[in-house]
Amino acid sequence: MSEIIIFAEIDGDGLHSTAGELISAGKKIAADTGNVVSAALIGGNQDLASQAISLGADKVYLANDDAIQEGVADAYLAALHKICINAEPTVVLTSKTPIGRAVGPRLAYRLGSGIAQDCMDVSADGDSGRVTVTRPVYGGNAMAKFTFADKDPQVVIMRLKAFEAMEPDSSRSGEVIEFELSLDESDIKTKLVETVKEESEGVRLEDAAVIIGMGRGLGGPEPFSQLEELAKVFNGAVGASRAVCDAGWLDHSYQIGLTGKTVTPDVYITVGISGASQHMAGCSSSKNIVAINKDGDANIFKEASFGVVGDWEKVLPAFTETARELLES
């Protein structure tokens, strides 16, 4: 039976959070096409293979080779390419992670097939097996649906958190296939020289339940401390618009948006952010968006559920103080 292959990434000792999301996306296509969902686990072990099965994978390709090195796309690409040549999947799913968004497209081009990136939804036609994806274009100002032509594999890169992983269930069963890779040295053209960690204190943006967003409207880097103070009240984190990062007020690791991080907090409180589509592309799935902006016509008020039209310098201190009192009482 033809299959859907998901590229299951590894994070430390476990599966990357996107592995379960991709399995869920694969299952949605499989519900229409009757395909099996297989996980390509490159550089993994039996334990991780069991995890993938517990998250819903019907089959796992367990592929190892000395040439595989964390962070190096070339090796994962060569491995996934070999698996695809062998398994002839109809669909390949990867995530919009640094590795996933490098490997997915290059695989598609290597095989001469189609590729759609940053997809928020997928569906398939049961008869033809053709996949249709929904994805933002023009910086999120428009949404587009694309349908793949009759060439496999159809390669889809999913936006992070577009699908939810299923609850792991250890009673699920699946097949584990040890896949012989024997990669060639010529497969790997790039070398990872160094990995530099820039540890930031406190809660990671991607994990924070509350995020305070810093925009150009704050006028400079100094107000960061006030936002941090507010974030501490909620045990949350501070993120920023690209304008803030490009101006050098904050490092680019704070950037939320199309070309920054995708976040999905319970509440995202924006201060002095206009709500450009490219910014919203990274936060529009927040459960609640709150806006403090002096311009009542700013786009952010079209996205927010609660807001204050006013100068942040006057609004924020009172907001922070009241929030602190409420949470301490």
Added chain:
Amino acid sequence: MSLNIIVCAKQVMDPETPLSAFNVDEAAKRVVPAQGIPPVVNGFCENAVEAALKIKEAAGDATITIISLGNDFVMDVMKKPLSMGADQMILIQDPAAENLDALGTATVLSKAIEKIGEADIVICGQQASDWDNAHVPLGISEMLGIACLSEARSIDLGDGTVTVASSRSDGYDVFEAPLPCLITVSNEIGEPRYPTLRGIMQASRKSPETWTLNDLDLSESDVSPVLTLSELFVPASDRQCEIIEGEDEADSGRLLALKLREEKII
């Protein structure tokens, strides 16, 4: 040895076009260009030009060729990379290449790069702000069979190698690859320089070469699409914003916190 650098640059609708002027023709499945707002060179492509100029400064001897595939080119707009300091430009324009998908685009651009010949470094912006595909350059590297380094925030030229740093969520990775290679750059590579008066004068004297598919030994069937746009629409926002108004701005801030608490949001 002179270094041969090729930069791919795309003309796009100005991404700063106000939302009120952003219109989609759903039947034709295309974005209607806003009246009176000229197109721009895609921002990340300008970053790529800047990266190429920095490499040229470091290498001493290099030629920077800009290639662009598109239609309805506005010459004043497209000449910006030349005024910034690039040496020459090739525009690829063909009625048969007006609606290519990413695979077709990468096919045309890689053929053009082969025709120019002996490229040492191909530099592209990480994505274009119209279709936000972020993978045409990766396709070019595959078709040319050269090393691919994506989303560079810095580039250092070595002896027959390049070293680039790419941002990660908690820091950055440093990669090295042999030449020839393809590099995509993010905005972190640095602001594109402003053209100088001298640069603008020099650019005005240069006329870009124009190529068609025929010049690249390509026919329409070589670029037939594998992905088709089936729908294009402006998403409707279902969120209704409740504006909190107090006696003054500080009071509004206080009431906002109370409201969020009442709604169990905080």
